[in-house]
Amino acid sequence: MKVGAMSESSLRIVRRFVNPEYLEPEVRAELHTWHKQGTGGPRTLPGFLRDDFATALGDALHALPYWVRYASVYEGDVRxxxxxxxxxxxHPDKAARHYLIRPMLAAVESPDVPEEHRTVLRQFLAFVVTGPHFLSWVAGVVGDSLEPRTSFEFTRYGTGDHITPHHDLIPGRALAANFYLDNRYTASAGGRLWFREADGRDHVTEPEFNSFTMIPIRDGCRHWVEPYTGSEPGRYTANLQIHREY
Known part of the structure; x- marks a missing residue:
């Protein structure tokens, strides 16, 4: 995905899903400055998606029957x-524990999932993961050419689930990002994102519904998710890993 002004066709598609204020040239320019300066914590954009689309997506994720438990440990620095x-x-090297959707294909194709839920999930995946238009917006923030596909997963958290501190310094990785999609989340449920700069300054982000958080990838920085304390599974999130084009 090449850098430059968004095409009219991309703007038209992105407007279908994203709050128009985030498409204004001055807003995109300010976000590019944030990323380029190389200091500070994550950047969170509240009300990022259109309200009706975000609500429908949150309802679909709550209703899906395909959530399975997932736990991982580190082998080396990032693997x-x-x-x-x-x-x-x-385990001394635990990395993450939460739920994932498996198999993803069933979530968008199975007749056991209501058609309205399959539709909104297909729309989100086509917009964010497989299509070029959202990445065109992100390329303007990063200021670099991007790979045309992202690494992606939907997650939710059970009581005590969390992600341990890590840096995501994988060759080519430009940005990590989260869509927070739990329309029943309350601040008392924890699961906040923490980011520590190289100089030790901490930044904390609440996973508020329909916010979009961009997490910079920098030497010496770490980020993690504190334990989720809700009594029912929650903190529904779409996690993205965005890479520069080689």
Whole structure:
């Protein structure tokens, strides 16, 4: 995905999903300045998606029957592997524990999922993951050419689930980003995103419904998700890893 002004066709598609204020040239320019300056914490954009689309997406994620438990540990500095959950708590190199949707294909194709939920999930995946238009917006923030596909997963958290501190310094990775999609989330449920700069300054982000958080990838910085404390699964999130074009 090349850098430059967004085409009219991309703007037209993005307007279908994103709050128009985030398409204004001065807003995109300010976000590019934030990313380029290389200091500070994550940047959160409240009310990022159109309200009706975000609500429909949150309802679909709450209703899906395909959530499975996932636990991973580190092998080396950034490489991880999945492990049985019973091995995770006592493991010295634990990385993450939460739920994932498996199989993703069933979420968008199975007749067991209501058609309105399949439709909104297909629309989101086509817009954010497989299509060029959202990445055109992100390329303007990063100020660099981007790979045409992103690494992606939907997650939710159970009581005590969390992600340990890590840096995401993987070759080519430009940005991590989260869409927070839990329309029943309350601040008392925890699961906040923490980001520590190289100089030790901490920044904390609430996973508020329909906010979009961009997490910079920088030497010496770490980020993590504190334990989720809700009694029911929550903190529904779409996680993206965006890469520069080689």
């Amino acid at each position: 991880t592997r999945e492990v049985p959950e019973e091995e995770w708590d006592g």
